[in-house]
Amino acid sequence: MLVLGIETTCDETAAAVVRRPPGGAGEILSNEVMSQIAEHAAYGGVVPEIAARAHIEVIDRLVQRALDNAGLKLSAIDAVAAAGGPGLVGGVLVGLTTAKALALASRKPFIAVNHLEAHALTARLTDELEFPYLLLLVSGGHTQLVAVKGVGDYLRLGSTVDDAVGEAFDKVAKMLGLPYPGGPQVEIAALKGDPTRFDLPRPMLGRAKPDFSLSGLKTAVRIEAERLGALNQTDVADLCASFQAAVVDTIIDRSRAGLRLFRETVGQSNAMVVAGGAGANSAIRRALMRFCGESGLRLVLPPPHLCTDNGAMIAWAGIERLSLGLTDDLTFAAKPRWPLDSNSEAAHHGKA
Numbered sequence: 221m222l223v224l225g226i227e228t229t230c231d232e233t234a235a236a237v238v239r240r241p242p243g244g245a246g247e248i249l250s251n252e253v254m255s256q257i258a259e260h261a262a263y264g265g266v267v268p269e270i271a272a273r274a275h276i277e278v279i280d281r282l283v284q285r286a287l288d289n290a291g292l293k294l295s296a297i298d299a300v301a302a303a304g305g306p307g308l309v310g311g312v313l314v315g316l317t318t319a320k321a322l323a324l325a326s327r328k329p330f331i332a333v334n335h336l337e338a339h340a341l342t343a344r345l346t347d348e349l350e351f352p353y354l355l356l357l358v359s360g361g362h363t364q365l366v367a368v369k370g371v372g373d374y375l376r377l378g379s380t381v382d383d384a385v386g387e388a389f390d391k392v393a394k395m396l397g398l399p400y401p402g403g404p405q406v407e408i409a410a411l412k413g414d415p416t417r418f419d420l421p422r423p424m425l426g427r428a429k430p431d432f433s434l435s436g437l438k439t440a441v442r443i444e445a446e447r448l449g450a451l452n453q454t455d456v457a458d459l460c461a462s463f464q465a466a467v468v469d470t471i472i473d474r475s476r477a478g479l480r481l482f483r484e485t486v487g488q489s490n491a492m493v494v495a496g497g498a499g500a501n502s503a504i505r506r507a508l509m510r511f512c513g514e515s516g517l518r519l520v521l522p523p524p525h526l527c528t529d530n531g532a533m534i535a536w537a538g539i540e541r542l543s544l545g546l547t548d549d550l551t552f553a554a555k556p557r558w559p560l561d562s563n564s565e566a567a568h569h570g571k572a
Contacts (some may be wrong), residue, residue, distance in 0.1 A: 225535025228315030229307025236531030272310030301538025304332035305555030359496030360386035378430030413461030
């Protein structure tokens with residue numbers, strides 16, 4: 221089974237070809253990613269209109285490069301998959317329209333993939349993981365704990381009530397005058413800082429429901445920064461280290477609550493999977509390794525380049541769905557908000 225995957229939900233244009241032989245493991249034949257960091261750097265964040273235009277400019281070449289590097293022609297592909305949301309609607313439309321056109325021209329099935337589902341299933345591509353498992357999704361736009369019970373079968377255990385983890389990292393970086401994208405810059409600065417200098421809050425700590433809240437923590441960093449006035453390099457490093465330590469403590473506490481709820485509602489978990497760009501943070505990874513060791517869980521950490529947005533995860537989710545006979549028609553509409561768990565409160569309020 222060969223699937224071409226296209227991802228355009230935010231500020232990376234990506235295309236990939238993934239293969240799964242009958243009864244075999246997935247194999248990434250090509251995985252092309254074009255970053256838009258330079259286009260958005262001047263604005264300190266992603267500008268939707270600029271993102272959509274940048275996707276349009278490179279998508280055709282990137283798809284061709286993915287096919288060329290896989291050594292395949294479009295006619296050899298079994299299906300074309302694209303992220304149908306959630307995400308910036310302009311970008312999503314670029315990927316969907318391209319995938320529909322390719323599917324129509326080649327007379328191959330079209331598959332619309334939920335971007336969050338693609339993250340959720342990546343561990344099955346990299347580690348051939350069996351269901352069910354606990355997913356911690358930590359990215360710029362999403363922070364969720366999800367019980368992954370099967371393809372299309374998800375139970376959202378908890379989510380953020382305000383900022384996502386990656387978003388909080390980026391906002392703190394901007395506040396402290398660090399370059400864009402901010403998350404990696406905070407991590408680098410934190411290496412030189414004292415995580416005990418500032419007593420920052422750990423929001424939601426000890427709550428039974430495994431939800432997150434990062435807005436108050438971000439505000440606490442701003443208050444400390446304003447109190448200090450002109451910040452020197454030591455101040456910035458200590459603020460970053462203290463902020464990162466608070467986020468790590470919060471993630472571990474919320475993961476503990478999520479695992480407890482998973483065991484109550486689903487049963488034993490085969491593993492804990494971490495996905496999303498913030499999952500590449502080494503302090504978060506180390507803390508989760510300790511947590512899983514203490515909890516008797518296998519920790520599955522896909523390589524960092526498969527934690528951030530990429531086409532391979534879309535192609536793999538397409539393979540998972542195609543193998544169950546799940547395809548979409550060409551009338552599928554972009555979904556800027558598309559919850560994984562159709563029974564979640566967010567699904568009824570139109571939130572991702």
